[in-house]
Amino acid sequence: MSEKVIAVSNLTKKFGNFTAVDHITFDVEEGEIFGFLGANGAGKTTAMQMLCGISMPTAGSGTVAGYDIIKENERIKRNIGYMSQKFSLYEDLKVWENIRLFGGIYGLSDKEIAKKTDALLERLNFREERNTMVKYLPLGWKQKLAFSVAIFHEPKIVFLDEPTGGVDPAMRRQFWEMIYEAADQGITVFVTTHYMDEAEYCNRVSIMVDGRIDALDTPAELRHRFNTDSMDEVFRQLARKAKRGDA
Amino acid sequence: MKQFIAFVNKEFRHILRDNRTLLIIFGIPVVQILLFGFAINMEVQDIRVAIYDPTPDALTTGITERIRQSAYFNYQGNMQSMVDVEVAMRKGKLDLAVVFPQNFRESLVHSGKTAIQLLSDSSDPNRGSISTTYATAVIARFQQEQADLIQIPFQIQTENRMIYNPLMKSSYMFVPGIMGLVMMIICTIMTSVSIVREKERGTMEVLLASPLRLGTMIFAKTIPYMVISFIDFIIILLLSYFVLGVPVNGSLLLLFLVAILYIMLSLSYGLTVSTMVEKQLNAVIFSAITAMIPVLMLSGMIFPIDNMPHLLQALSVIVPARWFIDVVRKVMIQGLGITMVWKEILMLIGMTLFLLGVTIAKTKKRLE
Numbered sequence: 001m002s003e004k005v006i007a008v009s010n011l012t013k014k015f016g017n018f019t020a021v022d023h024i025t026f027d028v029e030e031g032e033i034f035g036f037l038g039a040n041g042a043g044k045t046t047a048m049q050m051l052c053g054i055s056m057p058t059a060g061s062g063t064v065a066g067y068d069i070i071k072e073n074e075r076i077k078r079n080i081g082y083m084s085q086k087f088s089l090y091e092d093l094k095v096w097e098n099i100r101l102f103g104g105i106y107g108l109s110d111k112e113i114a115k116k117t118d119a120l121l122e123r124l125n126f127r128e129e130r131n132t133m134v135k136y137l138p139l140g141w142k143q144k145l146a147f148s149v150a151i152f153h154e155p156k157i158v159f160l161d162e163p164t165g166g167v168d169p170a171m172r173r174q175f176w177e178m179i180y181e182a183a184d185q186g187i188t189v190f191v192t193t194h195y196m197d198e199a200e201y202c203n204r205v206s207i208m209v210d211g212r213i214d215a216l217d218t219p220a221e222l223r224h225r226f227n228t229d230s231m232d233e234v235f236r237q238l239a240r241k242a243k244r245g246d247a
Numbered sequence: 248m249k250q251f252i253a254f255v256n257k258e259f260r261h262i263l264r265d266n267r268t269l270l271i272i273f274g275i276p277v278v279q280i281l282l283f284g285f286a287i288n289m290e291v292q293d294i295r296v297a298i299y300d301p302t303p304d305a306l307t308t309g310i311t312e313r314i315r316q317s318a319y320f321n322y323q324g325n326m327q328s329m330v331d332v333e334v335a336m337r338k339g340k341l342d343l344a345v346v347f348p349q350n351f352r353e354s355l356v357h358s359g360k361t362a363i364q365l366l367s368d369s370s371d372p373n374r375g376s377i378s379t380t381y382a383t384a385v386i387a388r389f390q391q392e393q394a395d396l397i398q399i400p401f402q403i404q405t406e407n408r409m410i411y412n413p414l415m416k417s418s419y420m421f422v423p424g425i426m427g428l429v430m431m432i433i434c435t436i437m438t439s440v441s442i443v444r445e446k447e448r449g450t451m452e453v454l455l456a457s458p459l460r461l462g463t464m465i466f467a468k469t470i471p472y473m474v475i476s477f478i479d480f481i482i483i484l485l486l487s488y489f490v491l492g493v494p495v496n497g498s499l500l501l502l503f504l505v506a507i508l509y510i511m512l513s514l515s516y517g518l519t520v521s522t523m524v525e526k527q528l529n530a531v532i533f534s535a536i537t538a539m540i541p542v543l544m545l546s547g548m549i550f551p552i553d554n555m556p557h558l559l560q561a562l563s564v565i566v567p568a569r570w571f572i573d574v575v576r577k578v579m580i581q582g583l584g585i586t587m588v589w590k591e592i593l594m595l596i597g598m599t600l601f602l603l604g605v606t607i608a609k610t611k612k613r614l615e
Contacts, residue, residue: 052456074458082456086449092264093257104253105459150453159456 003030005157005188006051008062008069013046013055020046022211023060030156033179033189035199035219038208039239044192045161047208051190052159053077065156078106081150081158085165085192089146091135095126098134099149106153120148140171144178151182158182160191164198176201196231207235209242250459254467261441262471268437276429276479280486283421294319294378296343297335299326304352306393310363313385314345320381336368343367343378422487423575424548426480426506427568428539431513433476435538436531438469438517443530461610469514476513480506496582505578505588508595509571513538515602516567522609542568570594 006028013021021043028034038044049055051064053073062069065079082088089098096117103113121127124144134142143163151158160179164172176198179189191202199205199219206216215222215238219231226234262268296314300307315322323341326332335341346364348354355361365382369375442465445451454464484502487493495502516538524530543549545559546568552560563569570591577583577591585592 049452054452054455074460077456077458080456082453084449084452086452088450088453090257090261090450091448092261097257097260101253101257102457105250105454105457107249107458161452 004028005030005066006034006062006064006190008051008064009060011047011050011060011062011069012058013043013050014058019211021050021057024208024211024213026206026213026216028157028188028190030188031183031186032204033183033191033202035202035205036190036192036208037199037205037235038192039242041244042208042242043211044208048159048161048190048192051076052080052082079156081153081155081187083146083150083158083160083163085162087139087142087146089134089142089149092133094131094133095121095137095145096130098145099152102149103152108153116152120152124148140167140174143167143171143175147175147178147182151187155187157188157190160189162192162194164193164195172198196235199231199235205231207238209238210244214238214241251463251467254459254464255470258441258468258471262475272433272437272475272479273482275432276425276483277486279425279429280422280483280491283425284486284491292319293321294342294374294381295323295340296320296345296378296382297323297326297332297341298345298347299329299332300347300351302347302350304350306352306355307347309393310345310347310386310389313389314382317381317385332366336366339368341368342374343382345382419493419576419580421548422483422491422493423572423579424542424546424568426483426575427509427546427548427572428542429479429483430476430506430510431516431538431542431568433479434472434510434513435517435520436534438472438514439520439524439530439534440527441468441472442518442521443524443527446525447527465518469518472514472517473507473510476510477506480510493580495579497578498584501585501588502575502578505571505574505592505595508592508599509567512567512571512595512599512602515599515606518606519602519609522606541566545569546572548572565598567595567598 004027006026008027009025010023011021011025012019012023024047036044036048046055050057050069051062053064053069053076056073057070064076067073067075067079069076090101093101099117099120100113103116108116121130126141126145129137129141134145137145147158147160147163150160164175167175172195179191179201183189191198193199202219204216204218205222206213207222208214215225215234217225222234223229223231226237228234228237262272298311298314300311311325314320320343323335326335326344329346332341332344332346336344344364344366346366348361348363351361351363363386365379367375367379442451445454455461480503484495488495517534520530520534520537524533541563545552545555545563545566547563548568552563552569555563574588574591574595577588
């Protein structure tokens with residue numbers, strides 16, 4: 001067993017009377033691809049924001065990348081990457097300007113940024129797009145670039161919030177290849193998704209219903225337990241119990 | 248520090264790449280100044296005047312000559328009859344007619360009084376009444392000059408003395424107003440929109456999950472707008488001085504300091520707005536209603552505060568531009584020093600601190 005990079009217990013977030021996240025407990029191991037599933041409004045985004053140090057938990061405790069999520073959230077931020085579902089680059093900046101901005105924000109030196117930018121563009125086959133304004137790139141390319149920028153500073157964990165929304169299956173496959181590459185380099189991947197075929201690509205998945213984690217295991221084990229051969233069906237059986245509507 | 252520079256750099260690029268933003272930033276001050284300076288002129292000039300003088304004598308020709316020489320009047324000629332006067336007036340060719348009675352000089356000498364009729368086209372009442380006032384003033388002055396020579400007791404005496412604005416130039420009034428307006432627009436609307444845009448596009452989440460501190464980010468965001476509004480302030484100042492001929496009588500240093508204070512106030516308000524709305528459109532509408540309209544209506548830029556109903560006068564107290572415009576008028580036009588404007592300055596400082604406090608409190612609450 002390798003080191004646990006995320007370990008939380010009884011993590012809870014309340015907004016007034018509403019309990020968005022209700023005592024969730026789980027671990028994620030180093031280098032793992034961890035799928036974080038749930039219907040809209042199940043509390044995925046809120047849970048993820050607590051892990052990223054953006055939002056303070058109401059109760060519970062935990063560590064991310066070895067740092068306490070309550071006391072050391074600024075340290076956590078240095079060691080994680082984050083890609084939001086709304087696509088997280090600046091459309092009116094050029095490709096290299098986006099890379100440089102985030103490199104700068106994560107405290108990389110100009111020299112490092114220059115060297116790594118070349119390598120990144122080379123790897124993505126993006127050399128010719130170096131000076132292209134991001135808004136002119138096709139969506140699939142933007143997402144690849146956003147992911148590369150999110151792991152540019154070599155974080156221990158990268159959080160992906162529905163990274164493949166709105167792109168075609170071929171592009172999604174390519175995107176998942178990049179996720180595998182990152183995991184091979186030892187970066188832990190924490191990913192939320194709506195696509196059940198993508199859940200199959202994960203080492204383990206957790207399924208959130210009404211703020212709680214109702215199931216957590218490998219996709220194969222979950223299928224076995226729910227006596228079905230598709231993750232879709234597993235998800236449907238669990239989601240049926242949900243009392244909260246689609247938010 | 249490196250984060251800060253990277254972020255300021257990014258903000259400048261956003262601004263310089265957006266043509267609409269650039270247009271607002273540099274177009275508004277220039278257009279406003281020129282518009283108010285030339286097109287929307289509240290002075291009455293070029294009054295087209297004609298004379299009807301059935302029996303010319305030394306006095307009537309003297310008065311006619313004075314009117315012809317006045318820069319405010321555009322002399323259209325002598326009319327041959329009252330009918331001509333009426334026709335020209337009806338055709339809109341005249342703004343004012345000066346009608347002398349028969350035997351003007353004789354009746355003045357014999358009976359000691361006489362009257363000159365001033366006919367004005369008052370379809371624009373303001374222009375109409377100002378034209379007659381100007382004409383009355385010209386006649387009164389002439390009368391006074393003649394008084395000693397021919398010993399007639401003078402009937403009308405008007406004394407007009409416009410201090411600080413002897414030429415009654417309206418540019419003296421609105422230049423400080425435009426400064427207040429433009430900086431409010433740029434700092435409040437632009438800053439709130441640029442922050443809300445990050446929320447709307449999802450980049451804010453990425454920034455929040457990064458090691459960039461919130462304070463650093465907000466400070467870095469305001470820097471470009473601070474620089475730009477200061478440039479705008481200087482553009483307005485130069486245009487008013489060289490194009491409109493508005494003097495700078497007071498301390499330039501004091502003026503700059505007040506401008507910086509007002510910029511910080513407007514930026515703080517922009518930040519406050521950004522904590523209250525989630526969509527760019529709402530940010531624009533909200534800032535326009537709460538920042539721009541009060542500047543136009545309640546700051547004294549266009550409508551004098553003293554003439555407002557008491558309720559509106561009371562409301563104008565919380566409009567920052569009111570105090571800023573007051574200080575600029577006092578310092579720039581009247582040439583007063585800090586001892587005469589410290590109250591207004593304190594007001595501005597107080598408002599800035601209040602808005603910053605609200606912003607910090609609201610932001611903290613959001614993160615909890």
